[in-house]
Amino acid sequence: MEYTDPTTTGSTIPSSSSSLAPSLPTAVQRPCAACKILRRRCTDRCVLAPYFPPTEPFNFIIAHRVFGASNIIKSVQDLPESRRADAVSSMIYEANVRMCDPVYGCAGAISQLHKQLCDLQTELAATQAELAIVQCQQQQLNESVIFLDGSNSASAWESHWN
Ligand SMILES: [Zn+2]
Known part of the structure; x- marks a missing residue:
């Protein structure tokens, strides 16, 4: 059930200022799910964009509800890039389980297993x-x-x- 907007085929605007000194973040045409939900400007340097594509907004909604956006951003920023995808996917998993079991969350599943x-x-x-x-x-x-x-x-x- 993947939604693709026919009006925005490219997800990012190509950076035209690569030859200039420290380039400023450029706004992307289609914001990531996180920025869209937080109603903020999504740029090509958005730390959450690789992990919360606009096609999957529910992952961010649930993770945001359980962990809070600032905690998610902080967790992602504190990690090396190679570990970020795993961290985000575990946060999404944990948030989903927490929504189903507000008392024990993942601990309930771990304990049962x-x-x-x-x-x-x-x-x-x-x-x-x-x-x-x-x-x-x-x-x-x-x-x-x-x-x-x-x-x-x-x-x-x-x-x-x-
Ligand atoms: Zn973003």
Whole structure:
């Protein structure tokens, strides 16, 4: 369900002042979702534009509601560029979960998964113990068959009388 505005095919105005001394930020034709919602001028240097494209406004609305725009901006600015996309996507994820579970947020999901992990580890340990017992019984059975000189007479005799 991606919205594309046919009137604005290019998302940014190409910087024409690259040859001049320290260029000023230039306004973009189509503001990012963050700037649009915050009703501020979006420039080619907007720190949020790469992570909140105009086509996905709900991601910013939810993250803004939970974390606040200034906290999002500060978090993004404090990180190296290579880590920013991951940070934003985790904030969006956390905000979504917080909206669904206002009491526990992500901690609720983590706690539930942790409990599930503990239950499965317990189940695995019990199954491994059962397997060890069965293997041990099988080994004892094999040893007793060998001990009976390889003949099936004993079991045949038993089944006859049982
Ligand atoms: Zn922007």
